[in-house]
Each structure stands twice: as C-alpha cells, then as structure tokens.
Amino acid sequence: LFIFLLMIRRPPRSTLFPYTTLFRSEQAVWPFRWLLLAYLAWGLAAPGYALLAMSGHEAIIARVSWAQLILTVGLTFFLVPSFGALGGAWAYGAGMFGASVAVLTLTRRHLAYSS
Numbered sequence: 001l002f003i004f005l006l007m008i009r010r011p012p013r014s015t016l017f018p019y020t021t022l023f024r025s026e027q028a029v030w031p032f033r034w035l036l037l038a039y040l041a042w043g044l045a046a047p048g049y050a051l052l053a054m055s056g057h058e059a060i061i062a063r064v065s066w067a068q069l070i071l072t073v074g075l076t077f078f079l080v081p082s083f084g085a086l087g088g089a090w091a092y093g094a095g096m097f098g099a100s101v102a103v104l105t106l107t108r109r110h111l112a113y114s115s
Contacts, residue, residue, distance in 0.1 A: 030089070034086070034089040035092065037093060041096060041097045042099070045104050048106075048108075057106075060106055067098070067102065068095045068102075069095070072092055075094055079091050
C-alpha cells in the first residue's frame with residue numbers, strides 16, 4: 001500500500017494550466033449559468049412531460065419537441081455568429097424554457113394537473 005501511495009503524485013502544473021485559466025474567466029462562466037437555468041426550468045416541467053406521455057398525448061409531446069427544435073436552431077443561426085458561446089447558450093436556453101412553459105401549460109390544460 002505504501003508503494004502504491006508513493007506512485008500517486010500530482011501532475012505537473014504546466015499540463016493543468018491552460019484548463020484552469022479557461023474556467024476562471026467570468027466571461028466563460030456565463031454560458032454555463034444560462035444552461036443551468038434552462039435545465040432547472042426543464043426539471044420543473046419533466047413530470048408534466050411524463051404525465052402527457054403516459055396518458056396518451058404523444059402527439060402533443062411531438063409538437064412541443066418539434067417547436068423546441070425549430071426555435072433552438074433558428075435562434076442558434078442568429079445568435080451564435082454575434083455572441084459566440086453565450087449566444088448558443090441563450091438559444092438553447094430559450095428553446096428549453098419555451099418547451100418547459102409549453103409542457104406545463106398543456107399538462108394543466110389536458111390533465112388538470114398543477115405543480
């Protein structure tokens with residue numbers, strides 16, 4: 001065990017340096033924050049999505065998924081050239097948030113479910 005512990009050593013700092021400075025920048029963190037908010041919104045809508053799927057409303061889920069895809073791709077074409085990774089995060093977040101609102105609204109309308 002002692003020999004094994006001696007074999008474990010910290011890698012040289014020069015190999016980690018480019019990766020650690022990338023995520024220390026405030027500009028590099030904002031896309032991750034936007035994506036976190038989008039996934040939180042989707043997490044609130046996921047039970048409604050499952051309820052719609054189990055109750056025979058697959059056509060509604062398909063329409064919401066297609067609308068999300070069209071919205072995300074359309075916004076990506078407009079936002080990524082101007083804003084880069086932040087624009088991509090905005091586009092994906094808008095698609096996720098729009099799908100979340102749509103799923104919650106449609107779940108409440110079709111199943112009288114409120115979260």
